[in-house]
Amino acid sequence: MSVLETNLSELLNKPKLTLAGLRGARRILLRRRDDEDLVLTTAARAEQDQEVMGATSRMFVEMMRTPEGRTLVLEVLPGAFPWVCYLPAHDVREFSVELVEALGAAAELDNTAAVAQLITEWRHTAEVHADPELYAALTTDHGEDYGPVPEPGAAA
Template sequence: MSVSEVPFSDIQNKGKSTLSEWQRSGARPLRVTRRDAEDLVLMTAVRADQEREVLTAATAMVGALLHSDNRDLIRTVVEAAFPWVSYLSSEEAADFVDELVASLRAGSSLDNPAPPARTIETWRHTAEVYADPELARILSTPSEGDFGAVPAPEL
């Protein structure tokens, strides 16, 4: 998906012309960049409703797939969507699928994409560790005790 981008100041200073140009371009999501805070995304309400409907449908399809008896198909679908799953064990991949479906359902019911996004990010980081044998070795080596309190970072 292509997202056009404008600085927040264009919305403030040239709001009408900026929004007219955005609408003429097809009204795809517009990233509004900000220097002092997190960027915003502007989209039409119809587009937001469509994206929510697609997410709900995809969640239901993944849930139905998960409840099928064809575990090989499930693994194939998950590995196609998330190639990094190949670095996880079969048990971990199954745990990922279970957590992903649960977080998709929860996020959909709350109209909040954070739960599934967090699940994907967490498992992707786990796969990144396994993908680097040296890092996996370092992180799996037992520590030699408590090293005490961690000092607060200097600002």
Template sequence: MSATYDIVPFSDLLHRPAVTVGFLDRVRALRLRRRDAGDLALMRVEQLDSEGVVVDFTARLLAGLVRRVDRDAVCAVLPEALPWVVFLPDDDVDEFLTELVAVVQGAASLQNLAPVATLLAQWRHTAEVHADPALLDLLTSEPEGDLGPVPVPEGHPG
């Protein structure tokens, strides 16, 4: 296997299934490009299972390191994996690490990494706010005076 994945039109799978699936002999997965919807991925079950084992191992390793090794040491190397962490206040880094361990373990047990991607995106956005002093001030300052009644959202019963 030389490449990670190839991109092929979804129609190739429909019109030439044996040839298209045969590409899996030289790549880890196929990205099936669709014009009318999101792309799909095609891979062998053995590959999917192997990746699941690696994710589970990584989740358990991360949790073990955070619990048993000096937590400060883990926080110190975190920016190597996620450079934007440097913009988070120390208390937020600690909270992020705690949430990350819990979510990674839960996601690995469900074999669904979407919650990890969501958590990383949320904390990256938090770091973006902390990186911009004007935005941080805008979002953390108290508004002056009463801003008036809040209208009921459209479609809300009342």
């Protein structure tokens, strides 16, 4: 995918020249000094991206309705997410189901934040399984219970 990178100030100072970059690039990445970078694209391209994401998600959801589809998804997961090799087999199956469900919901909501969060959480789970010391520290019962943990920001 072709992405043109420039500073936000270029867009502000030379808008026609900067926007002309969308003729040759699918997106313009606008770098900002003191805030999160922005991505600029045309409405038509954004709509195409959403249509493709929705179609792909619906396909995966339908595939998971069949035993062959579930098997295929499990076979391709290590290629798409190499870190799944550290997960126990039952966790790989659970990840595949949760991922497909989240993709289907994200397409309906036009919001992929939950999918990104799910992938991050499972990646971190794989990191724990990949490190025997960390796994032992997190799964060993030390016999000490310090009681309920207060909500973040709540007075202790």
